[in-house]
Amino acid sequence: MNLLxxxxxxxxCADQDARCRRVSNWLTLGGGLFALAYLLINGSxxxxxxxxxxxxxxxxxxxxxxxxxxxxxLGAGDVKLLIAVALASDPxxxxxxxxxxxxxxxxxxxxxxxxxxxxxxxxxxxxxxxxPETSTKQPFVPFLFLGFAAxxxxxx
Numbered sequence: 001m002n003l004l005x006x007x008x009x010x011x012x013c014a015d016q017d018a019r020c021r022r023v024s025n026w027l028t029l030g031g032g033l034f035a036l037a038y039l040l041i042n043g044s045x046x047x048x049x050x051x052x053x054x055x056x057x058x059x060x061x062x063x064x065x066x067x068x069x070x071x072x073x074l075g076a077g078d079v080k081l082l083i084a085v086a087l088a089s090d091p092x093x094x095x096x097x098x099x100x101x102x103x104x105x106x107x108x109x110x111x112x113x114x115x116x117x118x119x120x121x122x123x124x125x126x127x128x129x130x131x132p133e134t135s136t137k138q139p140f141v142p143f144l145f146l147g148f149a150a151x152x153x154x155x156x
Contacts, residue, residue, distance in 0.1 A: 002046050003152055006088055010145045013081055017141035018127045023077035032084035039087055049090035057086035057094045064098050078140050085148065093151055100147025101140065108143070 009031055017023050038046050045054040061082040068074035086094050112132045116124070124131070129139050 002048075003156070006046060006085070007149060007152065010081075010085070010148055013077075014142040014145035017077065017139040018130060021129050021139050022075065023081060023141055025077075025080070028077055028080035028084055032080060032087060035084050035087035045090060046088035047090065047093065053090040054087055057089055057091045058083055060091050060094050061086040064094075073137075074140060078144070081141060081144065092155060093148065096151030096154065097144055097148040100150045101143040102147075104146040104150075105138065105140065105143040108138070 009027070013023050013027050013031075016027065035046055039051060039054050043051050045051070045057075049057070061079075065074055065079040065082050069076065069079050082094065082097070085097065108130075112130070116130075116132050128134065130142070
């Protein structure tokens with residue numbers, strides 16, 4: 001049940017980033033504060049990892065995202081979101097999420113010219129930031145969501 005809640009929260013964040021190219025602080029900071037409170041009160045993460053594992057996941061998330069943020073490749077929302085996910089999970093989920101997001105993003109960049117014309121019109125209107133003709137800086141949270149979902153599926 002906890003994984004389902006985390007996936008739903010992540011999907012809302014991904015939807016917002018795909019539509020608006022930003023994720024609300026209410027979602028990222030709210031999710032992070034909730035995960036932090038849960039971790040401190042229960043001594044384990046939302047996905048039942050030991051407290052020490054969650055803190056290692058936070059360190060790993062910072063190590064992977066801060067260089068991208070410093071180089072203007074990742075937004076602050078991406079960093080805050082991954083820290084919230086780290087507080088709620090463990091290093092394997094964070095590593096899998098980041099690797100899966102990189103693979104999904106690369107596949108989208110390669111195939112989007114051929115796939116986008118076949119996407120249903122309502123989806124094209126809802127997610128214009130994923131269109132091939134938009135800027136080269138795609139919203140990243142949808143790909144993080146795909147990476148997390150794939151990782152969660154593999155680890156369950």
